[in-house]
Amino acid sequence: MKRIFAREEWCLACHLCEYHCANANLPHKEGGNFNAEMARNLKGRAIRPRIRVEEDDRVHFALSCRHCDEPACKKSCISGAISMINGVVCIDRDKCVGCYTCILACPYGTIVPSDDGHAAQKCELCMQNSCGEPACVAHCPNRAIVYEEVLDE
């Protein structure tokens, strides 16, 4: 099972992962120019990425859903909209009513409201969107976010 891991010693807090995340989750035309579309779609806009950089003057890192084995969000969801699909914690937008009990429950703070405020959204490892591989990882200039096999301790 592959997971996203952050390496805080390499993160420069450039926030590109947040933009690539927001961009990857927009509808895209097949064969379109991702980066050009990113500038067109996101420049100057408030975005709601599913990964976020935390930073102070010393420490920076990017945090997204940990895809817990025992997800508190899934267990707390009042509508049954959150499920584990092949080890990936996913939110079914159609079922979600946007009550935000999952935001209340996630101990890492990695779930955010969707743009229309009618649902919650989170990292689904870019499995469902146009990207197909985690966009934050693919576009991190410093390999501060990696997508690797989990080693069981």
Place this chain on the structure above:
Amino acid sequence: MKHVIIGNSAGAIGCIEAIRHENTEDEIVVIASEPHHTYGRPLISYYLEGRTDRQRMKYRADDFYEKNCVQTMLGETVTKILPEEKKVALQSGDLVSYDKLLVATGSSPVIFPAEGLELVKDITTFTTLDDAEYLLERVNADARVFIVGAGLIGLKCAEGLRALTEHITVCDLAPRVLSSILPEQPARIMREHLEAHGLKFCLGTGVQRFSVAERGYVALLQSGEPIAFDLLVYAAGVRPNTGLIKDAGGEVNRGILVDEYGRTNLPDIYAAGDCTEAVDVCTGARKIMALLPNAYFQGEAAGRHMAGLAAEHTPLIPENAIGFFGKHILSAGIYPEALTPQEENTEEYYKCFYFDEAEGKLRGYILIEGFARAGIYTALVRDGTKLRPAQWERLRREPGLLAFDIMTRAKILRKKVGAK
């Protein structure tokens, strides 16, 4: 091993999923009065509003029972538990035997007697899908609805009905809305918001008497104000369904008394969810925490124990996320009177934290909007995490992992984690 579960909602599903997580052998039987596929009970107001439908509000997929090898007896009511014979009796007269029994019977709405109440024929409570169907059938744009109870259920009902009619009046004995979950200040913020969306309130007063009018009915309030209405929704409170356990000789207070694994004092009988009183780790005392995540966690802990799996349980705390007309309240923990709340009130949000400086622990919080990453606070409350004053100050301003040391962060950022 045969597990019998009474109920088909969050507590029951938590139990089934916990058993099937590791065990595919044991037999599981679900018996429930409601004839429906498991549905998200809190979604009935969204159903009124048209924001979900009967298919989408199912709490688990259509093939859930089949996939988990669960035998269902839906539309069947259990009338008695026979603990000596290890059987339950059904209304139909049949007996069902069990090795382990889970009671996840939830709660029932309470209707307090009032003068003339028997004259009101157009009346419902609001806790089931059938209640929502009843309202959908009857409420049109002309309907004047009177809701008794300005708690969570009454107000969710009002919000849902607002999509159908603008004539909605809500009364409550308490002087404020959501009195069981909110102190005065945040309750005032919510009331103003609800009023701005067209709800009318009569607070601090109850109904003196109901009478029939030329059109519909009239409720004469204790305050002297008459409220004309066509349809009455009774949402003045719920009571845990404890009867089966009580009659079987089990320990019951207001709810069924259970330990952290959901065990009652009767052998091989467990209980979970709204029908129970369980330990709130914030205080160490038992109380009713009738909220869906808790029902699931309790059902899960019971299921693990029933199937003889690793004895694990999620520590329970009051925790609630609820929104009205786009304004969300996220809250968790307790609000000790001895602590001075740390409050912040702006145009955009209201925040209130109960931080115990002597102990260095966050005991509870209330957020209206401004709830980004609130789960970090919930975890602090649940785990009783010890914080230095500067650490808390940082977290209060902005919840994040930056406030923790590098080892804690490394665990979260670099390793596989399992949240409890």
